[in-house]
Amino acid sequence: MYKTTIGLEIHFESKTKSKMFCSCANNPDEKIPNKNVCPICMAHPGTLPVINEEAINNIILTGLALHCKIQNHSKFDRKSYFYPDLPKGYQISQFDLPICKNGYLDIHLDDGSTKRIRINRIHMEEDTGRLNHAPDGSSLVDFNRAGVPLMELVTEPDINSAEEAKKFAQELQLILRYINVSDADMEKGQMRCEVNISISKTEQLGTKVEIKNLNSFKVVEKSIEFEIKRQAELLDEGKKVIQETRGWHDAKQITMEQRGKEDAFEYRYFPEPDLPPLNISNEMINEIEGRLPELPEGKRIRFAEEYGLDSKSIEFYVKDEIISHYFEKIVSELKCWKEDRKCKSNFIDSVKICSNYLSTDFQSIIKNDSAMKDYDSIKLEKKITAENFAELVCMITEGDISSSIAKILLLEMYNTQKDPSDILEKKGLKQINDGGEIDAIISNVLSKNAKAVEDYKKGKQNSFTFLVGQIMAASKGKANPKTVGEILKKKLDNI
Ligand SMILES: [Zn+2]
Numbered sequence: 416m417y418k419t420t421i422g423l424e425i426h427f428e429s430k431t432k433s434k435m436f437c438s439c440a441n442n443p444d445e446k447i448p449n450k451n452v453c454p455i456c457m458a459h460p461g462t463l464p465v466i467n468e469e470a471i472n473n474i475i476l477t478g479l480a481l482h483c484k485i486q487n488h489s490k491f492d493r494k495s496y497f498y499p500d501l502p503k504g505y506q507i508s509q510f511d512l513p514i515c516k517n518g519y520l521d522i523h524l525d526d527g528s529t530k531r532i533r534i535n536r537i538h539m540e541e542d543t544g545r546l547n548h549a550p551d552g553s554s555l556v557d558f559n560r561a562g563v564p565l566m567e568l569v570t571e572p573d574i575n576s577a578e579e580a581k582k583f584a585q586e587l588q589l590i591l592r593y594i595n596v597s598d599a600d601m602e603k604g605q606m607r608c609e610v611n612i613s614i615s616k617t618e619q620l621g622t623k624v625e626i627k628n629l630n631s632f633k634v635v636e637k638s639i640e641f642e643i644k645r646q647a648e649l650l651d652e653g654k655k656v657i658q659e660t661r662g663w664h665d666a667k668q669i670t671m672e673q674r675g676k677e678d679a680f681e682y683r684y685f686p687e688p689d690l691p692p693l694n695i696s697n698e699m700i701n702e703i704e705g706r707l708p709e710l711p712e713g714k715r716i717r718f719a720e721e722y723g724l725d726s727k728s729i730e731f732y733v734k735d736e737i738i739s740h741y742f743e744k745i746v747s748e749l750k751c752w753k754e755d756r757k758c759k760s761n762f763i764d765s766v767k768i769c770s771n772y773l774s775t776d777f778q779s780i781i782k783n784d785s786a787m788k789d790y791d792s793i794k795l796e797k798k799i800t801a802e803n804f805a806e807l808v809c810m811i812t813e814g815d816i817s818s819s820i821a822k823i824l825l826l827e828m829y830n831t832q833k834d835p836s837d838i839l840e841k842k843g844l845k846q847i848n849d850g851g852e853i854d855a856i857i858s859n860v861l862s863k864n865a866k867a868v869e870d871y872k873k874g875k876q877n878s879f880t881f882l883v884g885q886i887m888a889a890s891k892g893k894a895n896p897k898t899v900g901e902i903l904k905k906k907l908d909n910i
Contacts, residue, residue, distance in 0.1 A: 417614040417647050420621075421574035421639065423583060424609040427597045428542060429473045429564035435541040436464030436507065441563050443603060448547075448557035456562035458503035463689050466491075470564035471514070473596040474539050475695065475703045477566060478515030480594050480710055481534055481587075485700045489514045491539070491687040496680045500544035500556055508567075510684040513538035514695070520590075521712065522582040532583050533571035540565050566597075572611070572620075577639035581632050584608055589711045589734070601631050608635050613656070614646045621646070622656040626670055629663060638663045638670050645670065714739070722746070722766045731774050738773065741795050745769055748805035760812035769808045776822055780829050799828050807835045819892035820844050848895045850902065853886075856894060857903055860885045861910075871907055879903070 431441050437455035445451055455462045478485050492510040518534035544561040548554050568587070574580050588606060591597040599606040608629040613621035624642060629635045646656050661670040709717070711733045718729045732739035749765050752758040758765065777799075781787045787794060807824060810816045816824065816839070827838045839845050847853060861868055864885060871878035886899050 417616055417621075417643070417650070419575050419612065419614050419639075419643050420572045421576075421580055422572040422611040423568075423570045423574065423580060424611070425568045425584065425587060425606065426542075426609075427566050427568070427587075427591060427599050427606040429470045429566055430595065430597050431467055431469040431473065431564055433467060433469075434562040435467050435470055435539075435564040436562055439562065442559070443563075443598075443605060445559045448555070449559065451559045452561070456502070457558060464507065464687075466690060466693070467564060470539065471693070471695075472703055473564070474514050474537060474566050475700060476594050476706060477591065477596050478518060478537055479700070479704050479707055480590050481515070481518040481520055481537070481568075483515035483518030483534060483537060485695060486512065486514055486516060487695055487697070488512065488692065489695065490692040491690045492684045493687050494540075494682045494684055496682060498543065499554070500546050500558075500561065502544070502558060502561055506540060506543070507687055507690070508540035508684075509538035514693070520583060520586060522579060522586050524578060524582065530573075530579060532573045532579070535569045535571050537566055537568045540567060577636045577643070580608075580610060580639055581636045584632055584635055586711065593708060593710055593736070604630065610635065610639055610642075612639060612642050612646075614643060614650070621650075622658050624656060624658065625660045627660055627662055627673065634663050634665070637668065641668070642670055722770070723763045724767070724770055728770050728774060737790060737792055737795065738778075740792055741801065742770065742773055744796075744801035745773075745804045745808070748801045749808060752805055752809050758809035758813065760809075765808055765812045768811055769804070772808070772811075772821070772825065776825055777829075780826060798832065799825075803828055803834045810835060810839075814895070814897060815846055816844075817846070817887065817892050817894075817896050819887065820846070823892070844893060846895050847890055847893045848898060850898060853890070853894050853898050854902055854906075856889050857886055857899070857906060860889050861906065868907065868910060872910065879907070882907075 428443065429435075429441075433439060434441050434451070434456055437453050439451040439453050439456055442451060455464060475485055489509065489512045491507050493505045494508045494510070495505040497504055513536040515537035516535070518537070519531050520534060521529050521531050523529050542560050542563040542565040544556050544558040546554050546556055570583070574583060584606075588599040588601075591599040591606075597605060601607070610626040610629065611623050612626065613623045615621035624646070626638050626642060629638055642661070649656055657675065659675045660673045662673045663669075664671045714733050715726075715729050718724050718732060719726075724732075732742060746766055746769065749758065749762070749769065753762055753765075781790060787798075807821065807828065810824075811818070811821050820839075823842075823844065824835050824838055827833070827842070828835055831838065860882065864882060867878045867881050867885075871882070882903060883896070883899060886903065887894060887896065
């Protein structure tokens with residue numbers, strides 16, 4: 416059995432108003448090519464770069480969120496290489512003095528365990544332009560992205576499987592979104608992964624292969640799984656793994672050689688002479704630390720403690736900040752209802768019921784509504800206010816409505832924006848609590864289901880549930896389920 420050793424290098428674009436060293440707009444959605452360019456990002460002679468403070472604040476915030484030590488002294492370096500999308504012929508990056516060092520990120524694996532992955536560094540650099548290859552073989556360059564602030568994170572080789580690599584990248588994306596420094600959309604190229612992978616049967620590491628330009632979590636996972644298999648087969652046959660850079664071929668679902676070790680660039684790093692060194696004071700670090708919001712891990716712990724939710728539900732809210740915010744608004748309304756004594760049931764029970772309806776029925780209503788494709792808090796509350804949602808939850812927990820009526824109400828509330836008691840009244844959905852009325856419905860159902868009655872008498876418990884279902888259906892879901900159970904039991908025992 417081989418042991419797999421993986422290190423990740425992840426690039427992500429910083430969400431700033433302007434580019435890293437000039438005042439051009441940093442707009443990833445710009446459709447017109449070469450709109451956001453100027454002599455500085457186009458590397459005209461005689462121009463001088465100026466460091467973007469917002470980008471520096473962003474990388475400090477990122478470093479703090481990932482438990483890094485922020486360096487008081489740092490500098491920029493030139494990384495020289497030639498490529499058509501790089502106007503300067505070099506990239507301004509950081510070599511030996513990155514801004515963030517020695518951090519870590521804890522990831523939760525499918526088997527329930529938690530693993531700490533150490534982060535070696537996060538440094539600041541600038542993005543390149545983009546090449547658009549035309550079908551006739553020609554290529555056009557779009558420099559809108561050239562000079563956009565880019566962060567590069569490098570992990571220690573602490574990752575041992577495709578699952579761990581994927582989980583690391585996913586958790587990182589979540590954190591970047593929580594702290595709002597990057598949208599980290601992999602499809603848009605705002606976050607890109609590179610994998611360094613080797614396998615070995617001994618403590619000594621095997622030959623390292625680099626897989627570049629992985630643009631989705633799935634591809635990160637698949638390329639690693641493929642590479643583990645490919646390298647193991649080579650070694651099993653007594654062959655050697657060659658040190659090289661490979662890329663993912665999506666149509667063939669394989670990794671392919673891109674360039675060998677001998678083609679590796681010699682970057683000739685040297686300190687950037689046009690920029691002063693970067694001095695970051697402890698006051699500045701402390702001030703930025705104060706801006707750190709609650710992070711995914713903090714939310715997991717809080718949601719478990721405060722709301723007693725299971726890990727699957729918690730993950731639903733951790734991944735969707737908008738729904739999570741909506742949920743907490745409803746919960747705070749529920750608290751008010753409880754304090755006003757309109758809702759007497761156990762608070763945690765109400766929260767759980769609220770969570771169930773949000774993550775299942777409500778979720779499917781939103782999914783079926785094309786207008787809610789990219790919903791936000793305002794859109795959600797325009798459909799159903801937190802107050803109305805809380806009222807519905809109370810009606811359920813108080814036993815005023817059955818679950819089938821609750822589902823009808825939820826949809827009506829969504830479509831009409833009315834409050835649940837209003838709809839209940841107007842639609843004639845009010846619960847039947849009158850024993851006589853329920854008794855009559857039950858008698859009718861029993862007379863039509865002689866076989867089920869007989870089965871129940873023979874000891875079949877399923878028949879009881881079946882009969883309750885029939886009675887609820889006959890009352891169009893309106894009969895008080897508790898009363899139905901009591902009367903039915905009494906009736907059957909007397910037959
Ligand atoms: Zn510019």
